[in-house]
Amino acid sequence: MKVNGIWYAAPLDARRLLSDHLRHDLGLTGTHVGCEHGVCGCCTVLFDGAPVRSCLMLAVQAEGHDVTTIEGLAQDGAPLHPVQQAFHECHGLQCGFCTPGFVMSVVGLLQQKPNPSAHEIDEGISGNLCRCTGYASIRRAVARAAELSK
Amino acid sequence: MLASLKDAKVLAGGQSLVPLLNFRLARPAHLVDINRIAGLDRIYERDGGIAVQALARQSAVEDSDVAKRVCPLVVDAVRLVAHRVIRNRGTVCGSLAHADPASELPAVLLALDGHVVARSTRGERTIAAAALFNGVMETSLAEDELLVEAWFPASAAPFATVEESRRHGDFALAGAVRAGDRLALFGVAPTPVLADPNNPTKGLHPSGDLEASPEFRLHLIKVLTERAFAA
Numbered sequence A: 001m002k003v004n005g006i007w008y009a010a011p012l013d014a015r016r017l018l019s020d021h022l023r024h025d026l027g028l029t030g031t032h033v034g035c036e037h038g039v040c041g042c043c044t045v046l047f048d049g050a051p052v053r054s055c056l057m058l059a060v061q062a063e064g065h066d067v068t069t070i071e072g073l074a075q076d077g078a079p080l081h082p083v084q085q086a087f088h089e090c091h092g093l094q095c096g097f098c099t100p101g102f103v104m105s106v107v108g109l110l111q112q113k114p115n116p117s118a119h120e121i122d123e124g125i126s127g128n129l130c131r132c133t134g135y136a137s138i139r140r141a142v143a144r145a146a147e148l149s150k
Numbered sequence B: 001m002l003a004s005l006k007d008a009k010v011l012a013g014g015q016s017l018v019p020l021l022n023f024r025l026a027r028p029a030h031l032v033d034i035n036r037i038a039g040l041d042r043i044y045e046r047d048g049g050i051a052v053q054a055l056a057r058q059s060a061v062e063d064s065d066v067a068k069r070v071c072p073l074v075v076d077a078v079r080l081v082a083h084r085v086i087r088n089r090g091t092v093c094g095s096l097a098h099a100d101p102a103s104e105l106p107a108v109l110l111a112l113d114g115h116v117v118a119r120s121t122r123g124e125r126t127i128a129a130a131a132l133f134n135g136v137m138e139t140s141l142a143e144d145e146l147l148v149e150a151w152f153p154a155s156a157a158p159f160a161t162v163e164e165s166r167r168h169g170d171f172a173l174a175g176a177v178r179a180g181d182r183l184a185l186f187g188v189a190p191t192p193v194l195a196d197p198n199n200p201t202k203g204l205h206p207s208g209d210l211e212a213s214p215e216f217r218l219h220l221i222k223v224l225t226e227r228a229f230a231a
Helices: A018-025 A082-089 A101-114 A118-125 A135-150 B017-022 B056-064 B065-070 B073-076 B092-098 B106-112 B214-230
Strands: A044-047 A050-053 A066-068 B008-011 B029-035 B043-046 B048-055 B115-118 B123-128 B134-135 B144-153 B158-164 B174-179 B182-188 B194-197
Touching: A044 A101, A044 B194, A050 A101, A082 A101, A082 A135, A082 B214, A101 A118, A118 A135, B008 B017, B017 B065, B017 B123, B043 B065, B048 B065, B056 B073, B056 B092, B065 B073, B073 B106, B073 B158, B073 B174, B092 B106, B092 B144, B106 B144, B106 B182, B106 B194, B158 B214, B174 B214, B182 B214
Parallel strands: B008 B029
Antiparallel strands: A044 A050, A044 A066, B043 B048, B048 B144, B115 B123, B115 B144, B158 B174, B174 B182, B182 B194
16 A cells, blocks of 8 residues: 555555554554544544545555555655644644644545635534644634635 | 355445444454445436445545436435545445444435345345335345445435434434435434324334433424424
């Protein structure tokens, strides 16, 4: 499977979840694991460009496919991805645990809807849980990310 | 392959099955992943309705022009299924085969009087919605059968899917699907059920849990039915 532009062999263990494979086998610990049953959204990655839950896929299912994790959005030292920049500017995070999942979901949302309405922003982030911010700053970050992405 | 394996489960989108595996609530001996089967993800018009194949993602149905034109009821209902990120993987046929009593799509299939096509090495058969759902997460599909296609008749106006859930994208506490004069309810019985729009709670004995008592669910059904038929 291709992860952030680099090809890797599929894991030998067919039972391995994609989220565990990314973290434990490839060392890409930016993908966080919260609930492990698809509710919290922390483990969201892009699968062939569309956001999906990496804890609800087996790693072997990603063989031959293109996976992008939070580490793949911007190279070290390079400017942040517009969505990351917007979260930074708008303080769209506090503890940061949920942030990689939010960022990947918002990247997917803006691909689908480049100019989301307030309602579409709410719906777009409703699949991700954040226990710190109260979501207000995250909403602002999504609107800012849409501006920065133009 | 399904016929040759004992205790096998079909893995399509995995948005219901993989959580069950993660919790060890389901421990099948084998998983048969159908995701690499080519040409099984079409959404197309057939016999005055739309056919949705086993690997058509819920998000693809949501965005499908043919589904919007022929059966907008299905498109409206799909939008109530979890979140977009889940719908990017989850399949319509998977929701039907999983047969969760609180899920929308089985009730939509029942309200529209649609059917599914099941295939095995023994051949292909059509199962009407009314004969598909047997109990909580139980269907009349045989162990060696794959649900290859769901067929939804064109939605007759007026139609509506209404539900009440604690948060957007959560499982519904109760819900109602109206297709013309037909009413199907979900979340209030082991399977989706057809009901009389003038007396929707007749014969219903919903279960209670932390989120809603049986009485509250019956109340919801009355209100949701009124809303669906006011539209």
